[in-house]
Amino acid sequence: MTGDGTRVVRAGLPEPEPFQPALPGPEFAAHFHLPGDAVGPYTYGRDGNPTWARLERAIGELESPDESAHTVAFASGMAAISAVLFSQLRAGDAVVLPDDGYQLLPAVRTRLESYGIEVRTAPTARDAQLGVLEGARLLWIETPSNPGLDVCDIRRLADAAHSQGALVAVDNTLATPLGQRPLDLGADFSVASGTKALTGHGDVLLGYATTRDAALADSVRLWRKTVGAIPGPMESWLAHRSLATLALRVRQQAAGALALAEALRDRPEITVLRHPGLPSDPSHKLAVRQMRPGRFGCVVSFTLPDKAHAERFLAALTLVDEATSFGGVRSTAERRARWGGDAVPDGFIRFSVGVEEPEDLVADVLRALDTAAQDA
Numbered sequence: 001m002t003g004d005g006t007r008v009v010r011a012g013l014p015e016p017e018p019f020q021p022a023l024p025g026p027e028f029a030a031h032f033h034l035p036g037d038a039v040g041p042y043t044y045g046r047d048g049n050p051t052w053a054r055l056e057r058a059i060g061e062l063e064s065p066d067e068s069a070h071t072v073a074f075a076s077g078m079a080a081i082s083a084v085l086f087s088q089l090r091a092g093d094a095v096v097l098p099d100d101g102y103q104l105l106p107a108v109r110t111r112l113e114s115y116g117i118e119v120r121t122a123p124t125a126r127d128a129q130l131g132v133l134e135g136a137r138l139l140w141i142e143t144p145s146n147p148g149l150d151v152c153d154i155r156r157l158a159d160a161a162h163s164q165g166a167l168v169a170v171d172n173t174l175a176t177p178l179g180q181r182p183l184d185l186g187a188d189f190s191v192a193s194g195t196k197a198l199t200g201h202g203d204v205l206l207g208y209a210t211t212r213d214a215a216l217a218d219s220v221r222l223w224r225k226t227v228g229a230i231p232g233p234m235e236s237w238l239a240h241r242s243l244a245t246l247a248l249r250v251r252q253q254a255a256g257a258l259a260l261a262e263a264l265r266d267r268p269e270i271t272v273l274r275h276p277g278l279p280s281d282p283s284h285k286l287a288v289r290q291m292r293p294g295r296f297g298c299v300v301s302f303t304l305p306d307k308a309h310a311e312r313f314l315a316a317l318t319l320v321d322e323a324t325s326f327g328g329v330r331s332t333a334e335r336r337a338r339w340g341g342d343a344v345p346d347g348f349i350r351f352s353v354g355v356e357e358p359e360d361l362v363a364d365v366l367r368a369l370d371t372a373a374q375d376a
């Protein structure tokens with residue numbers, strides 16, 4: 001058993017060769033030399049590229065360290081999500097989605113319905129998706145959910161879905177493969193946006209789907225080729241390079257998020273505070289059971305009295321960028337309701353903790369909260 005910090009620094013690397021780099025650079029090629037019949041590992045740039053192949057091997061080693069798995073990398077998390085849904089579902093099928101998942105799922109729902117697929121939704125909390133599972137072809141889970149941070153029981157939902165022949169996919173973006181391994185918990189697919197904590201520097205869009213089933217991987221790969229949602233070699237290489245620090249970042253960011261959540265617990269202006277690592281959180285017991293110890297993610301969500309109060313708070317922060325996305329090395333925060341896609345109050349803040357020293361970050365946040373409260 002190798003530890004995660006050890007595994008990540010070598011994940012997906014080729015065997016050492018004299019006078020070659022540890023991680024070969026990005027290979028920019030629209031096509032490869034191809035004599036004779038059109039067979040080979042690398043033919044045309046939409047079908048395969050050695051830089052993606054190395055990244056895919058690396059992600060597979062993290063999502064499924066003990067069993068071989070197939071990973072298909074995409075241009076973004078949405079490309080990966082759409083690939084799994086649209087490659088597996090046909091007209092007349094039913095699919096179960098969370099009603100509190102990523103903000104683009106409603107747009108995906110509309111598209112699925114236009115193709116004659118029945119879409120049912122239920123909340124992530126309390127495993128409510130169990131109630132609408134009957135006869136479904138695929139169950140889509142997002143845990144912890146973004147931005148509400150509810151957690152559902154992957155093993156329980158996967159067992160129920162499999163007992164009636166449904167496939168199970170888990171959006172593992174928030175946890176990362178070092179925080180949670182959906183395939184070990186019974187899922188058929190672990191799907192994620194690599195744009196967030198996986199790559200962690202806020203400079204790359206990327207996505208992937210990992211499965212242990214070769215036929216499922218083939219159908220997802222064919223979808224990628226058909227719609228052309230391929231990752232660029234440069235992005236793939238940057239992502240692979242970033243994986244080496246994933247264990248360091250995940251540990252530091254989770255510790256910082258917990259420190260921040262604990263510091264916010266007694267603030268009178270905060271109505272709802274969520275972080276799965278907080279022992280008092282409704283998600284905590286289940287998170288402890290299915291997530292890896294101390295790795296409950298870098299996101300803390302909380303609600304301030306109103307829009308103006310939230311905007312004063314964000315403006316008063318000095319170590320935190322007002323920006324969307326999460327999982328990066330620099331802390332970011334935003335008033336989530338500004339997008340209009342999530343069912344959250346006007347004062348709801350999604351806070352992403354970076355790798356700063358937790359005490360500096362907590363001091364900055366408490367000072368900004370004081371400033372925001374004074375002007376109320």
Ligand SMILES: *Cc1c(COP(=O)(O)O)cnc(C)c1O
Nearest residue numbers: 076077078102146173193195206
């Ligand atoms: C960001 C995000 C996505 C979409 O990923 P992109 O890389 O932005 O396309 C999907 N699911 C979750 C949970 C996300 O946070």
